[in-house]
Amino acid sequence: MPTLLDFRRRIRSVKNSQQITRAMKFVAAARLRRAQEAALAARPYARELARMLRSIMARIEEPQHPLLARRTEQNVLVLVLSGERGLAGAFNTNILKKANEFFRSNKDKKIVTIPVGKKGRDALKKAGFTFAGEYINVLTRVDFGTAREIANLITSLYAKEEVDAVYIVFSEFKTVMTANLVVDKLLPVESIQETEEGAAAKGETQVDYLYEQPKEQLLDKLLPRYVETQMLRAMLESSAAEYAARMTAMESATKNAGDVIETLTLHMNKVRQAAITKEIIEIVSGASSTA
Amino acid sequence: MLSESIELVVVTPGKQQLRQSAKEVQLPGADGHLGVLPGHAPLITELGIGELSYHDMSGKESAHLAIIRGFAEVLGDRVTVLAETAEFAAEIDLARAEAALARAQKRLASGDSNIDWDRATVALQRALIRVQVARKYRGAPHSSP
Numbered sequence: 001m002p003t004l005l006d007f008r009r010r011i012r013s014v015k016n017s018q019q020i021t022r023a024m025k026f027v028a029a030a031r032l033r034r035a036q037e038a039a040l041a042a043r044p045y046a047r048e049l050a051r052m053l054r055s056i057m058a059r060i061e062e063p064q065h066p067l068l069a070r071r072t073e074q075n076v077l078v079l080v081l082s083g084e085r086g087l088a089g090a091f092n093t094n095i096l097k098k099a100n101e102f103f104r105s106n107k108d109k110k111i112v113t114i115p116v117g118k119k120g121r122d123a124l125k126k127a128g129f130t131f132a133g134e135y136i137n138v139l140t141r142v143d144f145g146t147a148r149e150i151a152n153l154i155t156s157l158y159a160k161e162e163v164d165a166v167y168i169v170f171s172e173f174k175t176v177m178t179a180n181l182v183v184d185k186l187l188p189v190e191s192i193q194e195t196e197e198g199a200a201a202k203g204e205t206q207v208d209y210l211y212e213q214p215k216e217q218l219l220d221k222l223l224p225r226y227v228e229t230q231m232l233r234a235m236l237e238s239s240a241a242e243y244a245a246r247m248t249a250m251e252s253a254t255k256n257a258g259d260v261i262e263t264l265t266l267h268m269n270k271v272r273q274a275a276i277t278k279e280i281i282e283i284v285s286g287a288s289s290t291a
Numbered sequence: 292m293l294s295e296s297i298e299l300v301v302v303t304p305g306k307q308q309l310r311q312s313a314k315e316v317q318l319p320g321a322d323g324h325l326g327v328l329p330g331h332a333p334l335i336t337e338l339g340i341g342e343l344s345y346h347d348m349s350g351k352e353s354a355h356l357a358i359i360r361g362f363a364e365v366l367g368d369r370v371t372v373l374a375e376t377a378e379f380a381a382e383i384d385l386a387r388a389e390a391a392l393a394r395a396q397k398r399l400a401s402g403d404s405n406i407d408w409d410r411a412t413v414a415l416q417r418a419l420i421r422v423q424v425a426r427k428y429r430g431a432p433h434s435s436p
Contacts, residue, residue, distance in 0.1 A: 052364050055364070207332070207333050212320055212334065213321065218337060
């Protein structure tokens with residue numbers, strides 16, 4: 001039977017934890033707001049650029065560009081965007097589960113990964129994957145320079161034919177409570193017909209564009225830009241999703257701590273009452289025996 | 292079928308600047324300005340550093356934006372502008388832009404062989420167009436969405 005003092009100690013310790021989780025929740029909430037704004041603001045540009053590129057792809061017969069070359073997928077590069085830190089609920093578990101699912105379904109190919117985010121790096125290293133590069137501590141504050149650096153690495157690997165396809169696994173911020181796990185093919189760029197929106201756009205006449213500049217020159221500028229933009233967008237989304245997950249996790253942790261404190265207080269009061277009752281009985285019985 | 296209006300969409304990596312219907316759009320193409328009217332053939336161009344303007348549905352010249360590099364697509368009755376930066380005249384801090392212009396000019400005039408000539412020229416163009424747009428349309432009606 002725990003004594004009164006034990007209960008007091010437990011309650012104090014739970015209260016301390018609750019204070020920490022509450023503080024973490026507020027920090028995550030503040031960062032989430034900034035990250036969410038950035039992620040939402042980056043969406044239109046990424047979407048329009050992707051659409052424009054796919055539309056061009058659908059209209060040219062044989063795209064001649066190193067970043068558009070289609071090869072049989074033997075060497076596959078997978079970028080895994082995870083969280084930088086733990087205590088974010090199932091965020092890291094989910095993204096790694098999704099990545100593993102992808103690895104399993106591509107067992108026959110040679111897989112090289114680039115982890116972005118510390119948690120994913122650690123897990124993938126443990127699992128024995130080969131890295132073509134690793135980026136840690138870049139998702140707490142996403143900046144364009146890092147996205148560009150990663151994009152350059154990917155494009156050079158692809159252009160040198162060291163990899164035949166590049167996929168990216170990341171969490172897309174949806175709402176604070178939910179994130180979409182996304183596996184996207186970054187390279188080669190799919191033409192519009194290969195995607196769902198293509199089916200809808202099929203009806204429109206496929207008149208080729210007038211090109212103010214030579215096609216090759218345009219693609220030369222558009223494609224690297226496209227990879228950079230998609231990379232940046234994925235990083236922003238993942239960062240926002242991580243903060244959202246952490247905020248939700250810490251909120252429920254704070255709530256749970258509150259529940260624990262309540263139950264403990266209840267038990268403590270019961271024990272206290274029992275002790276008082278016992279003392280009264282002792283006094284009463286003691287008094288009656290002397291009387 | 293000829294439609295009467297064009298949907299003009301201007302996006303930058305940071306935000307969607309504009310989505311509006313227009314009667315006519317002037318774009319700063321990399322190889323010269325181009326005007327787009329409803330019913331234009333599909334077109335893709337690289338954008339240079341320059342000024343984008345459009346006439347809204349009432350036919351009067353509305354907003355002007357300083358555009359720095361990017362791409363534009365004309366498809367159907369839609370003009371999509373993907374610019375690195377796109378700023379409304381009213382958004383430009385004239386004092387800062389002028390300071391940048393003076394800096395760029397001084398750099399180029401210094402004759403120092405160590406400076407990156409291309410970069411300095413681009414900086415000058417950039418500053419020049421921002422100052423131009425900001426000065427020209429200071430106080431002009433600004434129709435930000």
